[in-house]
Structures are given as structure tokens and as C-alpha cells.
Amino acid sequence: MTKTSRNSLRDQIEGEIIGGQYLPGQRLDELSLAERFGVSRTPVREALMQLASMGLVEIRPRRGAIVAQIGxxxxxxxxxxxxxxxxxxxxxxxxxxxxxxxxxxxxxxxxxxxxxxxxxxxxxxxxxxxxxxxxxxxxxxxxxxxxxxxxxxxxxxxxxxxxxxxxxxxxxxxxxxxxxxxxxxxxxxxxxxxxxxxxxxxxxxxxxxxxxxxxxxxxxxxxxxxx
Amino acid sequence: MTKTSRNSLRDQIEGEIIGGQYLPGQRLDELSLAERFGVSRTPVREALMQLASMGLVEIRPRRGAIVAQIGxxxxxxxxxxxxxxxxxxxxxxxxxxxxxxxxxxxxxxxxxxxxxxxxxxxxxxxxxxxxxxxxxxxxxxxxxxxxxxxxxxxxxxxxxxxxxxxxxxxxxxxxxxxxxxxxxxxxxxxxxxxxxxxxxxxxxxxxxxxxxxxxxxxxxxxxxxxx
DNA sequence: AAAACCAATCCTGCATACAAGAACGGCGAT
DNA sequence: ATCGCCGTTCTTGTATGCAGGATTGGTTTT
Incomplete structure (x- = not known):
């Protein structure tokens, strides 16, 4: 059970969203996250993708990811x-x-x-x-x-x-x-x-x-x- | 609503799993899929990741993806x-x-x-x-x-x-x-x-x-x- | 002065390159 | 002969490079 980087990132970002560090509607910039966690954009993208499937973030094609806003x-x-x-x-x-x-x-x-x-x-x-x-x-x-x-x-x-x-x-x-x-x-x-x-x-x-x-x-x- | 490559792939592969073209337990090789769809591994990986979040495929770190087997x-x-x-x-x-x-x-x-x-x-x-x-x-x-x-x-x-x-x-x-x-x-x-x-x-x-x-x-x- | 248009910049999406771990096969030892 | 060990090869995971669309700011026009 090696913990891959993307899964760690997913859990980390998920925790921050759930914990309220990121608020609904807030932008999730790939590069900022990558720099903050000291990795490249790739695992960040993959983590965001998973979070999008879970419904926690929303990815608008070519327009970046935001914390899901629920009406x-x-x-x-x-x-x-x-x-x-x-x-x-x-x-x-x-x-x-x-x-x-x-x-x-x-x-x-x-x-x-x-x-x-x-x-x-x-x-x-x-x-x-x-x-x-x-x-x-x-x-x-x-x-x-x-x-x-x-x-x-x-x-x-x-x-x-x-x-x-x-x-x-x-x-x-x-x-x-x-x-x-x-x-x-x-x-x-x-x-x-x-x-x-x-x-x-x-x-x-x-x-x-x-x-x-x-x-x-x-x-x-x-x-x-x-x- | 531009359809990104990864989402097309996700839907395509999802359809094939649901349709029974891929059977539970079967291996999903990134490279084969990439070649078959004429894209690089990156969007394939992202599609598989989404399918994993949905529970349709299972990704074992460093060991590849398989169609989810449900006991x-x-x-x-x-x-x-x-x-x-x-x-x-x-x-x-x-x-x-x-x-x-x-x-x-x-x-x-x-x-x-x-x-x-x-x-x-x-x-x-x-x-x-x-x-x-x-x-x-x-x-x-x-x-x-x-x-x-x-x-x-x-x-x-x-x-x-x-x-x-x-x-x-x-x-x-x-x-x-x-x-x-x-x-x-x-x-x-x-x-x-x-x-x-x-x-x-x-x-x-x-x-x-x-x-x-x-x-x-x-x-x-x-x-x-x-x- | 406000609105629209255009250009430069930024960011995303995909492709490619590189590193490391896992599967596989052959070889040797018991 | 079977089991275990080791090297090779293949595949995955991550980094980087490049192209295209979106955003932003300035400029122009009405």
C-alpha cells in the first residue's frame, strides 16, 4: 500500500475543503497548489480530477477548478x-x-x-x-x-x-x-x-x-x- | 461546453465497461488504451482516475488499473x-x-x-x-x-x-x-x-x-x- | 464617458521524457 | 526437480515542454 502522491494530495485538499480552509466558489489554481505541496502540476491535476468525481470540486473545461458551489x-x-x-x-x-x-x-x-x-x-x-x-x-x-x-x-x-x-x-x-x-x-x-x-x-x-x-x-x- | 479528451474517454471506457466489453477483473492497460484511442497516456490516466472515483475501476498503486470486481x-x-x-x-x-x-x-x-x-x-x-x-x-x-x-x-x-x-x-x-x-x-x-x-x-x-x-x-x- | 474591440499574458490540456517499482524469466542452489 | 534469487523488461508515477483557449488590461470608437 504505497501512498501515491496524488492520493495524499487528494486527501489533503479534501481535508482542507471539508475543514473550510477553501470555501465554496474559491479558485483552485494548479500551479499554486503544486508549488505549495512541492510537486509538479501532474499529481495536483489528478487529485483535483478525483475530487471532481466526488463532487467536491467543479472543473470547468479550460477554465480551471473551483470548490464546488452547491445551490x-x-x-x-x-x-x-x-x-x-x-x-x-x-x-x-x-x-x-x-x-x-x-x-x-x-x-x-x-x-x-x-x-x-x-x-x-x-x-x-x-x-x-x-x-x-x-x-x-x-x-x-x-x-x-x-x-x-x-x-x-x-x-x-x-x-x-x-x-x-x-x-x-x-x-x-x-x-x-x-x-x-x-x-x-x-x-x-x-x-x-x-x-x-x-x-x-x-x-x-x-x-x-x-x-x-x-x-x-x-x-x-x-x-x-x-x- | 467543450468536451475535453479525458471526459470523452471516461464516457467511452465507462460505456464499454457497462456494456460488458471489459469484464470485471480485466486489466486496463494505459498504453493500449492510449494507442487505441489515438491519444497519449495522460488523458487516459485522468479518465481512469475518474472511473476509479466512481467505483467502476480499481487502481492499485504501481500495479495498474482493473475493472472493479465486486464481491x-x-x-x-x-x-x-x-x-x-x-x-x-x-x-x-x-x-x-x-x-x-x-x-x-x-x-x-x-x-x-x-x-x-x-x-x-x-x-x-x-x-x-x-x-x-x-x-x-x-x-x-x-x-x-x-x-x-x-x-x-x-x-x-x-x-x-x-x-x-x-x-x-x-x-x-x-x-x-x-x-x-x-x-x-x-x-x-x-x-x-x-x-x-x-x-x-x-x-x-x-x-x-x-x-x-x-x-x-x-x-x-x-x-x-x-x- | 461608457462600451466594445484587440493584444498580451496567463493558465489549462495534452504530449513527451525520465525515474522507480513491479512482474517475469532464467539461472543457480538445495 | 523444485524452489528461491537476481537481472531484465515492462509499466506506472511524476516532471517538463508546448500549443490553444480564456482572461485581463489598454486602447479606440461612438
């Missing part, structure tokens, strides 16, 4: 699909979870509880992620897990701006409790339903700030390169 | 997710379909009926695909449509071997009728349920011949390069 409508659609992934994972997890899965979910759920008690919304954000990943794993469908985590990552640059909604933490945790109960009771339909709503509600709340987000993006576009 | 377990998982896509599309289509969507679905359904009457299973295979695509479109979730069609294509090399199960055509069509009825009655839950079973049943039938399929793959592996 309002599409973002809502992606959340709809995300909700379905979660819902499916919950249904499968309820039926298939092992003792180890149960232990891990309990652990993550407890960590969320701890974050709520400390009113640490940043930490809740992280633990929430881990909680959901534990459910993906408990679904025992590796392909689903991959798809769900991929979409999760893809949405992350947009999700992170959501930390403004701090008061949602308590509601979210209450929903987590329902999710855990349903899964542990092996009630797949219940888990499915609660999880779908859990995400859909997030999506609807999203509608609220999506407008402002779009304003951000447009402002950034105007600054670094109009459409 | 039994993973194939079943992919069908599970496929069933969920269909189920979701059906639920959304029931709620959101327009008159145009309804007309298109009717049209495709009629085409399937025609294929059944003529007992033309090859044509039914094609029309069935179009029928399902019409439902994706009627979901009015473009992202879902993309995900569903992408997975559909990815499964196609394996699906095509299924034409052996010709007697399923009548059962399939009966299920289609239920799907159409549910969607037109705007009964999202019913459409969702019927569609999930429609695909899941296919998946279960798959289990039957997956063993033989795996044997094929292994035989091919032994012939063109062991693991």
Missing part, C-alpha cells in the same frame, strides 16, 4: 438523500446490530449527553457526527456506510455554518434518545422514521439560513471571480 | 441501497409528479406492457430501465436521480447476466402496475413499499446466481491475473 435547491435535495441514508441505516441497525455495535452506540450517545450537560455545542457537533457514524457501522452495510459518510463529508462545508443554531442541541439529543431506544428495541420502522425526521428537520432549519449562506457565496464569488 | 457481499449491499433509492424515488414521485411525469410514466409502462405481450425479454429489460428512470425523474430530486442512475449503471455489468431469469418478466410487470397505481394515487408509502420489495426481490433472486457469477469472475481472474 440552494441542490443542497435541499442532498439533505433529502442524506435523510434517507440515515433512515435506512437506522432500520438496518435495529435489525442487525451486534453487542459491540450496541456498546459503541451507547458510548457515543453518552458522549453526546456529556456535551449537552457541559453545554459545549462545538463538542456536541463532533460527538453527534460520531454517533451517526456508529449507526452507519451498525447497519452492517459497508456500501451504505461509505455512501453516507461520503455525502456527510460533502455536506460538511455547509453544515459547519450551522453551529449558529445552538439551541437545537437539546432537541437533537432528545431525538438521539428516541433513535437509540428504537434501535435497541430492534424496532426498525421506528428507528427509520425518527432518523428521517431527525435529518429532515435539520434540512428544514437549513432553509432558514441557506439564504444567508447563498449571500455569503455570492459575495465571495464577486470577490474572487464572478460566474 | 458477493458488497453486491448484495449495493442492491440494498439501490432498493432504497427506488423506494425513496417512488415516495417522492407519488407526492410530486406533474402531469408530464404522469404521461411519461404511463408511456414507459405501456412500453413494458408491449414487451410483455410480445414476450420480448430483451426489450423488456430496456423498457424496464426507462420505466425506473422515469420514476427517478418524477421524484423531482435531481441529486437522487443522479445517485440512482449512477448506481444503476454500476450494477449493470452484473445485472445484465440476469436475463436468464426470463420468467420474472411477468411478475415484474405486475409489480410495475402496483407501482404506477400507487404513484398515481399519490400514495407515497405504498409506492415506497412496493418499489423496495420490487428491487429487494430482484436482489434475493440475485443470491441464486451470484454464486455462479462469482465463479465466472474467479475463473477470469485465474486466466488474466490472480490476486
Amino acid at each position: 440552494t435547491e441542490r443542497l435541499i435535495q442532498m439533505f433529502e438523500v442524506m435523510a434517507e441514508y440515515e433512515s435506512m441505516a437506522g432500520r438496518l441497525a435495529a435489525r442487525r446490530h451486534t453487542d459491540a455495535d450496541r456498546a459503541l452506540i451507547s458510548e457515543r450517545h453518552a458522549a453526546c449527553a456529556d456535551a449537552v450537560e457541559r453545554n459545549d455545542s462545538a463538542r456536541y457537533y463532533e460527538e453527534n457526527e460520531a454517533f451517526h457514524f456508529a449507526i452507519y457501522a451498525a447497519s452492517h452495510n459497508e456500501f451504505l456506510r461509505e455512501q453516507a459518510t461520503a455525502l456527510h463529508r460533502r455536506l460538511k462545508p455547509y453544515r459547519r455554518l450551522r453551529q449558529r443554531f445552538r439551541n437545537r442541541m437539546h432537541i437533537s439529543f432528545a431525538e438521539h434518545q428516541q433513535i437509540v431506544d428504537a434501535i435497541f428495541a430492534m424496532d426498525g420502522e421506528k428507528a427509520s422514521e425518527v432518523l428521517r425526521n431527525h435529518i429532515i428537520i435539520q434540512g428544514e432549519q437549513f432553509s432558514d439560513f441557506i439564504a444567508s449562506l447563498q449571500m455569503d457565496v455570492q459575495a465571495r464569488q464577486a470577490g474572487s471571480g464572478p460566474a | 458477493t457481499e458488497r453486491l448484495i449491499q449495493m442492491f440494498e441501497v439501490m432498493a432504497e433509492y427506488e423506494s425513496m424515488a417512488g415516495r417522492l414521485a407519488a407526492r410530486r409528479h406533474t402531469d408530464a411525469d404522469r404521461a411519461l410514466i404511463s408511456e414507459r409502462h405501456a412500453a413494458c406492457a408491449d414487451a410483455v405481450e410480445r414476450n420480448d425479454s430483451a426489450r423488456y429489460y430496456e423498457e424496464n430501465e426507462a420505466f425506473h428512470f422515469a420514476i427517478y425523474a418524477a421524484s423531482h430530486n435531481e441529486f437522487l436521480r443522479e445517485q440512482a442512475t449512477a448506481l444503476h449503471r454500476r450494477l449493470k455489468p452484473y445485472r445484465r447476466l440476469r436475463q436468464r431469469f426470463r420468467n420474472r418478466m411477468h411478475i415484474s410487470f405486475a409489480e410495475h402496475q402496483q407501482i404506477v397505481d400507487a404513484i398515481f394515487a399519490m400514495d407515497g408509502e405504498k409506492a415506497s413499499e412496493v418499489l423496495r420489495n420490487h428491487i429487494i426481490i430482484q436482489g434475493e433472486q440475485f443470491s441464486d446466481f451470484i454464486a455462479s457469477l462469482q465463479m465466472d469472475v474467479q475463473a477470469r481472474q485465474a486466466g488474466s491475473g490472480p490476486a
Whole structure:
């Protein structure tokens, strides 16, 4: 398993996009990246190409690569699909979870509880992620897990701006409790339903700030390169 | 929208993989492909890289690219997710379909009926695909449509071997009728349920011949390069 | 003064060149 | 005779070179 340069670059750049170092709409110059990482343009191009296939960057022929900008409508659609992934994972997890899965979910759920008690919304954000990943794993469908985590990552640059909604933490945790109960009771339909709503509600709340987000993006576009 | 060489190549090679010209496990030599398409290795590499991100080919560092081989377990998982896509599309289509969507679905359904009457299973295979695509479109979730069609294509090399199960055509069509009825009655839950079973049943039938399929793959592996 | 046109520059896309790791075959040793 | 070792060859991975389109700035024209 030799790590090729392009894959390292892909992971690096992906991390920076997800981490918010590069913002949607921002230009990704091949030469700058190549110089910054101390390689030639070739592996950079190949990394960007992969990221384009993943949907994280957009390559416009002869016009360079930019961090993918996701429009309002599409973002809502992606959340709809995300909700379905979660819902499916919950249904499968309820039926298939092992003792180890149960232990891990309990652990993550407890960590969320701890974050709520400390009113640490940043930490809740992280633990929430881990909680959901534990459910993906408990679904025992590796392909689903991959798809769900991929979409999760893809949405992350947009999700992170959501930390403004701090008061949602308590509601979210209450929903987590329902999710855990349903899964542990092996009630797949219940888990499915609660999880779908859990995400859909997030999506609807999203509608609220999506407008402002779009304003951000447009402002950034105007600054670094109009459409 | 200038079509760059790498994207043409990607589509071309993708088509050949989906079409079964290249079989799972088969080697994809950069130089051969480059010569065959009359270009240099660079765009070929970039095309292969994209196909790798899509999961159609597997690139092992320093060891070349092969058509992705999907194991039994993973194939079943992919069908599970496929069933969920269909189920979701059906639920959304029931709620959101327009008159145009309804007309298109009717049209495709009629085409399937025609294929059944003529007992033309090859044509039914094609029309069935179009029928399902019409439902994706009627979901009015473009992202879902993309995900569903992408997975559909990815499964196609394996699906095509299924034409052996010709007697399923009548059962399939009966299920289609239920799907159409549910969607037109705007009964999202019913459409969702019927569609999930429609695909899941296919998946279960798959289990039957997956063993033989795996044997094929292994035989091919032994012939063109062991693991 | 604003808009359009033109030229120079920059960047992308493809081709080619070079280096290094992996597969393959032959040879030798046990 | 079979197994293992070593050198050759082939293929991949990265760097560089070159051509063409896009962008930008200045100039001209209305």
C-alpha cells in the first residue's frame, strides 16, 4: 500500500475543503497548489480530477477548478438523500446490530449527553457526527456506510455554518434518545422514521439560513471571480 | 461546453465497461488504451482516475488499473441501497409528479406492457430501465436521480447476466402496475413499499446466481491475473 | 464617458521524457 | 526437480515542454 502522491494530495485538499480552509466558489489554481505541496502540476491535476468525481470540486473545461458551489435547491435535495441514508441505516441497525455495535452506540450517545450537560455545542457537533457514524457501522452495510459518510463529508462545508443554531442541541439529543431506544428495541420502522425526521428537520432549519449562506457565496464569488 | 479528451474517454471506457466489453477483473492497460484511442497516456490516466472515483475501476498503486470486481457481499449491499433509492424515488414521485411525469410514466409502462405481450425479454429489460428512470425523474430530486442512475449503471455489468431469469418478466410487470397505481394515487408509502420489495426481490433472486457469477469472475481472474 | 474591440499574458490540456517499482524469466542452489 | 534469487523488461508515477483557449488590461470608437 504505497501512498501515491496524488492520493495524499487528494486527501489533503479534501481535508482542507471539508475543514473550510477553501470555501465554496474559491479558485483552485494548479500551479499554486503544486508549488505549495512541492510537486509538479501532474499529481495536483489528478487529485483535483478525483475530487471532481466526488463532487467536491467543479472543473470547468479550460477554465480551471473551483470548490464546488452547491445551490440552494441542490443542497435541499442532498439533505433529502442524506435523510434517507440515515433512515435506512437506522432500520438496518435495529435489525442487525451486534453487542459491540450496541456498546459503541451507547458510548457515543453518552458522549453526546456529556456535551449537552457541559453545554459545549462545538463538542456536541463532533460527538453527534460520531454517533451517526456508529449507526452507519451498525447497519452492517459497508456500501451504505461509505455512501453516507461520503455525502456527510460533502455536506460538511455547509453544515459547519450551522453551529449558529445552538439551541437545537437539546432537541437533537432528545431525538438521539428516541433513535437509540428504537434501535435497541430492534424496532426498525421506528428507528427509520425518527432518523428521517431527525435529518429532515435539520434540512428544514437549513432553509432558514441557506439564504444567508447563498449571500455569503455570492459575495465571495464577486470577490474572487464572478460566474 | 467543450468536451475535453479525458471526459470523452471516461464516457467511452465507462460505456464499454457497462456494456460488458471489459469484464470485471480485466486489466486496463494505459498504453493500449492510449494507442487505441489515438491519444497519449495522460488523458487516459485522468479518465481512469475518474472511473476509479466512481467505483467502476480499481487502481492499485504501481500495479495498474482493473475493472472493479465486486464481491458477493458488497453486491448484495449495493442492491440494498439501490432498493432504497427506488423506494425513496417512488415516495417522492407519488407526492410530486406533474402531469408530464404522469404521461411519461404511463408511456414507459405501456412500453413494458408491449414487451410483455410480445414476450420480448430483451426489450423488456430496456423498457424496464426507462420505466425506473422515469420514476427517478418524477421524484423531482435531481441529486437522487443522479445517485440512482449512477448506481444503476454500476450494477449493470452484473445485472445484465440476469436475463436468464426470463420468467420474472411477468411478475415484474405486475409489480410495475402496483407501482404506477400507487404513484398515481399519490400514495407515497405504498409506492415506497412496493418499489423496495420490487428491487429487494430482484436482489434475493440475485443470491441464486451470484454464486455462479462469482465463479465466472474467479475463473477470469485465474486466466488474466490472480490476486 | 461608457462600451466594445484587440493584444498580451496567463493558465489549462495534452504530449513527451525520465525515474522507480513491479512482474517475469532464467539461472543457480538445495 | 523444485524452489528461491537476481537481472531484465515492462509499466506506472511524476516532471517538463508546448500549443490553444480564456482572461485581463489598454486602447479606440461612438
